[in-house]
Amino acid sequence: MVLAGAAVILGLAAWQYSSVAAQQAYDRLLSGATIQIAENVYVQGGVAALDPPVAAIATLSAYDMVFYKVVDPRGIVVAGYGELASTATESAARSGVVLEDGVYQGQIVRIATMARQIGYPAQAGMGNDRGRPDQGRVVGPRARTDKALTVIAVMSALALLAASFAIGLALKPLTKIESEIANRRADDLSPIHAEPPFEIRSLVFAIDGFMQRLADRMNLMQRFIANASHQIRTPLAALDAQVELLSTTKSPQRRAEYLARIRDRTAQLARLTNQLLDHAMVIHRADAAQAAPVGLNELARSVLASAVPLSMSREVDIAFEPADPAPVVMGNAISIREALGNLIHNALVHGARSRLTIAIGQNGDSAWIEVRDDGAVFDPTIAEQLIAPFAKGESSSGSGLGLSIADQVARAHGGSLSFARCDGLTIVRLSIRGGAA
Template sequence: MRAVAASAAEDTQDGILAASATSIADALRSEEGSITLDLPYSALSMLGTINEDRVFYRVVVNGETLTGYDDLPPPEDAPTLSRNTFSTFEYRGDEVRMVSVARVVSTGGAPSNVQISVAQTRLGLQAISQRISAIATAAGIGFFVVATALSLWAAQSALSPLERMTASVTRRGPGDLRPFETETPAELVPFVAALNSFIARLRASLQRSEDLIAEAAHRVRTPLATVRAKAEVTHRKLNKPEHRQTMREMIRAIDESSRSAGQLLDHAMVTFRSDSLSEEVVDLSEMVQDTCDRLSPAAGLKDVSVLARVPDLPVTMKGDWVLLQSALQNIVDNAIKYSPEDTTVEVALSAGETIRLAVTDAGRGFGGADVEALKGRFARGRNVDDIVGSGLGLTIADEVARAHGGRLEIAANRNGGGACVTLVFPLS
């Protein structure tokens, strides 16, 4: 900026100097064989308007000074009739810029060579250069600020679809694999298309995995039921104790495999339905009574009674009936399985600050195990190794509770031995 400004100011000063020297040259006269000069006022006044610059001039005729400053040095590059010369040098303590103009004046029939030099200090030039630099710098800074603001606005406008997509992904649940449908700039269309294609492949892969688990559990459970029935018949026909013991171990292994297959199927179903949770009004009082009625025959085989305690007024919440019943059924089934004969499994429904479904039994409890660890897949207490189980019942209940914004609480039965497993849901 400073270099361009200095060059522009110098060109301006050179133009004024040349005009001043030309004006002086035009005032030269030949009278009675000699050259005279009536110095025009305008020739120097046009130079004196720039700041407080000093002006020097010298008119030389055939090597002799006609008028002006005798000590003003001649130019190193002599001017010609067709070319003016410019030079910069130190003169009387200041830096000056000088122009030299050549003319030929006829005196008494003989030509005389005249050289006119006009010099001016450079204070005005520096002032003009600084002013131009300041204006140009201010304009540049202003342009930079405006360009930066416009760039930030443009960048924000261009990135706003990505920000919306980021917010959408943040709000989505772990199983929400819907494609993105949002207006995006042309540059982002291939990216969104590739992302949606990836989501579609992931959704298909998860669906195949869930279908495989469900199909495998179904395919395994049916043959196992047949094998168990045949093993029971064979067990009755055996006479030797060691053979009967072997068959009992086989029946136990079949029971464990059948139960694991069934609960794997339940777990796959819970995982699938949690991703697209149904929002319907569920009457929990009706669900508790229905679950207890379903499991009472199985409990009766062990001489265990199932007691449902529900409020007089219906207790309702929004959720998935199938999932909620699956969670409660797994908890009650566990309570029946681990309860001794002639005991009661109590299912109590209450509504206060939260909705609580508490299942208590008089069984073995948890044997000092970490109750939070029991929510993990295939985790079982150390005191139930002799009872058939898969370790998925509490896992299913915990996942259903979290899918509905609730939690699963596991504790000892306060009214005696046994356990108390509670599903807790918010009222809203």
């Protein structure tokens, strides 16, 4: 609107300036032709006569019809159109060309009048030319330039004022958004309610999306902290009870029994603490860590070597089946390592009786790692329950975080954690989809 208004005003100013310039140029032609006609008036036999200047009249007739009239001192028309009349006074006409608008034969005309003194037998005189061609050539362009600069300066000032007003009016809703955010509580991450201007609507939507993600992350961490504090209290209370019993008993057999229980409780607490830290790390790295190429064969081999203890209470056959060619996926090696380590630990502690197999495979743009064991019969229908944080099976004494960590890692890599039972084996598959490199 500002630019359109300025364009209209500038157009009107340009039209007015062009009209004035054209009128001035036309008047100069008309004045020049009038002077030439006056200079071509002469006295012959005591009578004024005219030798019409053909060039001057031809120049004017190229634009319009030309009418002229020559009157002697007696008021007699000696040449031209007698009906052509002018309202200029003789004294004004003696001073120079007088320009005026008039009507001739029902048409609007521009009239130039000039009086010139000529020599009769009874008097002598000479024409009086009061024009200043050199001064007009300098002053005329300077005056037009001053007018143009004045128009430009005025329009620039108006445009600045209008633009300042328009910008202030358009950005006024930002003050409402600023006030709403400034007056919020620290825990209020709800979307902005103030209606944003169209120009910054995408920015406000992006801020709302960021606050929603931040709220989700905060809620996730709050739930994790609440669950972790609840889970840690139980083994700490049991450990405190065992220490209290140990301090009061005097029987060597009882003391040995209580020490064994304290040792088990301490190991469980250490395992729970490590898994809680792993769980927090997986939650953080799901969005913060950058993906990098990960070779699944090498990673699974190293995790298997470090996760299987050298001494176990039972004989377990360990097998590793790498894929050929070796799959390489885009992901976070630390998170995948933790997920696989938890799956192997669960299989050794709660599943495998005598057989554990780690298999790697690839299918198109997805890759997978399978942990197979010959443990007790597993019902795949309860998988959704077991992957929830701190969920435990009926015979499990673990922390309930192993499968949850593996499931979160799989989801963060575009895959899933699935369960199956085949040929007497429980199969847990960690798949990574859309990330094969």
